[in-house]
Amino acid sequence: MKRELYEDWTAALRSGNYPQGKGHLKKDGNYCCLGVLCSVADVPREYHSGLEEVAFVFNGEPYLGSLNPVRFSVPREAPTLLSFFGMDNVTVNAKKVGMFSEDVCINLDTVLMYLNDGGKYTFSQIADVLDEYVADGSLVLT
Numbered sequence: 001m002k003r004e005l006y007e008d009w010t011a012a013l014r015s016g017n018y019p020q021g022k023g024h025l026k027k028d029g030n031y032c033c034l035g036v037l038c039s040v041a042d043v044p045r046e047y048h049s050g051l052e053e054v055a056f057v058f059n060g061e062p063y064l065g066s067l068n069p070v071r072f073s074v075p076r077e078a079p080t081l082l083s084f085f086g087m088d089n090v091t092v093n094a095k096k097v098g099m100f101s102e103d104v105c106i107n108l109d110t111v112l113m114y115l116n117d118g119g120k121y122t123f124s125q126i127a128d129v130l131d132e133y134v135a136d137g138s139l140v141l142t
Contacts (some may be wrong), residue, residue, distance in 0.1 A: 001085050001086060001087050001139065001140075001141055001142070002085075002141070002142055003141040003142065005040065005041055005085070006130075006134070006139075006141050008040045008041075009036065009037050009040050009041075009127075009130075010127040010130055010131065012036050012039070012040050013033060013036055013123040013124060013126055013127040014123065014124045014127050018031045018035075018036050018039070018123065019031065020032070020033075020116070020122065020123055021035075022116065022117045022119065023117055025038055026038070026039070032113070032116045032117065033112055033115070033116045033123060033126045034109070034112060034113070034116070036123065037085075041084075041085070087108060087139070090107070090108040090138065090139055091105040091106060091107055091108065091138070092105065092106070092107075092108050092111055092133050092138040092139070093105055093136075093138070094106045094110075094111055094114075096129070096132065097111060097114070097115060097121075097129060098120075099111065099114055108133070108138075108139065111129075112126065115129060
């Protein structure tokens with residue numbers, strides 16, 4: 001991910017200017033952490049299906065998933081928001097955030113949706129987790 005965009009994204013998450021919501025990039029004026037990323041960046045429409053309605057597109061159809069990590073991951077061949085930013089192959093240790101009791105590496109998008117939609121992490125805390133993944137080398141900035 002480009003360093004400048006990352007810094008803008010985490011600053012926006014910490015700003016208090018985005019009310020946090022769940023299950024959608026943006027709905028009724030509330031955002032998920034990836035919706036904040038969309039707001040900060042100029043994301044082409046094919047990478048999302050309207051900020052008001054869905055989080056990801058699966059084979060051209062809306063895909064909302066659930067908190068079940070097996071169902072929550074978007075297939076790698078589907079365009080996702082993270083693929084637009086060159087982060088579609090980023091895997092991180094989910095134990096760090098309490099998803100599992102042992103070391104398990106899963107896709108960053110799954111972790112971010114879990115943190116946001118699970119309701120236990122504020123945007124500021126999500127930005128802190130992203131900083132930890134940068135510090136440990138899981139998320140590389142260019």
